[in-house]
Amino acid sequence: MSSAIPPVKRDTAPSSSRRPLQAAFESLPAPTWVADLDGRYLHVSQAYAGLLGRQATDCPGLTLEEVLPLALGRLTMQRHRQLLESRGRKRFEQIWTVKGEPRWFEVHMSCLCDDAGAPMAVCGHIQDMTQHVERQETARRTQNELELRVAQRTRQLSATNEELEAFSYSVSHDLRAPVRQIGGFAELLQRQLGGQLASGHAEYLRHILDSTHRMDRLIGDLLQLARINRGDLRKVPVDLAALAREVLAGLAGHEPQRRVETALPGSAIADCDAGLMRIALDNLLGNAWKFTGRQERAHIEFGSLARDTATIYFVRDNGAGFALETAGRLFGAFQRFHRESDFPGTGVGLATVRRIISRHGGRIWAESAPGRGATFYFTLEASN
Ligand SMILES: Nc1ncnc2c1ncn2[C@@H]1O[C@H](COP(=O)(O)OP(=O)(O)OP(=O)(O)O)[C@@H](O)[C@H]1O
Ligand SMILES: [Mg+2]
Structure with a gap:
């Protein structure tokens, strides 16, 4: 690739006008770099060089591929060239191992053009998103665990509910036959003994009949209540x-x-x-x-x-x-x-x-x- 700006060699002595700029760059708190058309570093901040285990003063003159780890270097160089062609800007995420630990970075790169609109360099900066990603991951895990627990509890509860409903249904159902038998026999007695009963005894019999009718109604209502949750809802x-x-x-x-x-x-x-x-x-x-x-x-x-x-x-x-x-x-x-x-x-x-x-x-x-x-x-x- 041809270059409008001559590559800055490592051994090139910095001109007096570069020194304050380089010094200002080195002190930038964000990991930042500027590379020429060939992908050679012009300026880097110490924060950037530190991520790579280097000194900021070591980097100018070296190419992206010489400084960055292998695959990352190739990828960054590829993007660098694409940006020079498109004269645009790009934002992407990258996982980078720093001191043996994976870290999440958001990389911002943009093409710098001269007054005539011709590309002259690419500048980039990196935002460390590790804490943010880890917080999101923790929140996601907590949310998943919660949902899992709620689903588990709901399953347990509905199983218990179904058991209870089935139980009350069968109890009500099974109670109905003996209650109806008591009522039926009491009615028979009333009909057959009718006038022969002393008034007190007839009264007892009427109480038995009233109670069995009431119990039968109650069982009917309970069965209906239990049936409401059974079967499909046809809207x-x-x-x-x-x-x-x-x-x-x-x-x-x-x-x-x-x-x-x-x-x-x-x-x-x-x-x-x-x-x-x-x-x-x-x-x-x-x-x-x-x-x-x-x-x-x-x-x-x-x-x-x-x-x-x-x-x-x-x-x-x-x-x-x-x-x-x-x-x-x-x-x-x-x-x-x-x-x-x-x-x-x-x-x-x-x-x-x-x-x-x-x-x-x-x-x-x-x-x-x-x-x-x-x-x-x-x-x-x-x-x-
Ligand atoms: N329209 C109403 N006016 C006044 N009280 C009411 C009315 N509807 C319900 N209630 C009160 O609420 C109670 C419960 O009503 P619910 O319909 O469950 O039972 P119920 O009518 O007593 O018996 P059933 O099981 O035969 O319906 C009633 O006993 C009554 O005290
Ligand atoms: Mg009612």
Whole structure:
């Protein structure tokens, strides 16, 4: 390669104008060099020479390949030539072994041109990125370990959960047969002995029957709760308003004597599992129906509100309500805030609803006050 600047030989005595420049260069804190068109060092900082185990004053006049370790020298020289051709600048990363330790460097090289735009030298500097890379590596390792641990715990937890669910499912399932047998035989006794029983004994029998019916209902609810997490979630567009209308018609069919005003939109299409949402609305509207039982003018409303990108659905009633602050785990199983004699129930309904909503990725919450009715809100997809 021809050179516009004559190569500076090692033994060339520095001119008086070079000395301050060379001295300034040597004192630069960053590893820095300038090389001529042939790739011979013109100036190097002591920080640069130190990386190579040399003195800054030794380098001027030597070529990049003579000073740098073999492969690195060849590579740097290649880049040096490319830069002279492109007259551009380059940034690349390089691992370099310094005193037996691998170090990460970011190398910046750029072509220096004269006033006419002709290349006259290449200057470069190096940034030691080792600490930064090591910190990143440590953070990455910690993050990986954390993710691994979380995944492990999640696997353990879901295995335990599945075991518990399978256990409660089979316990509930196996309890059903003996409970039904007790109920069946008690009914037989009632039918066959009927009038022959003393009034106290007939009373005992009625208690046995009531309790077995209640237990049967409870087992049914528990089985339904356990089933919610089984099976696939089949999301399709569902008209929740039509579903709510059907549920309310069913409730009115069972208690035709009750007068309940209802308010529903023409339609409310949501992407959800129709079967599961039917169970959720059965429970929410069932509660609204039950807890307005003592209201002279019962009012039940189903509707939706648009909030940012999410849709919030709600079921509102003007019934007995409850004190939110004492409602604790409102959506936990067997949590009830009214006396059984006032409003019967097993306390599994809202736990079932919450599971259904969670399976859809949504959330559920309530607003209520004693004697002021209750509103249950829910979404069907995760919102940010
Ligand atoms: N709309 C409502 N108005 C007033 N209280 C309510 C309403 N919905 C729920 N609650 C309170 O929350 C409790 C839990 O409701 P949940 O539906 O889980 O049980 P439940 O209705 O008592 O029994 P079931 O298992 O038969 O549904 C109720 O017992 C009641 O105290
Ligand atoms: Mg209920």
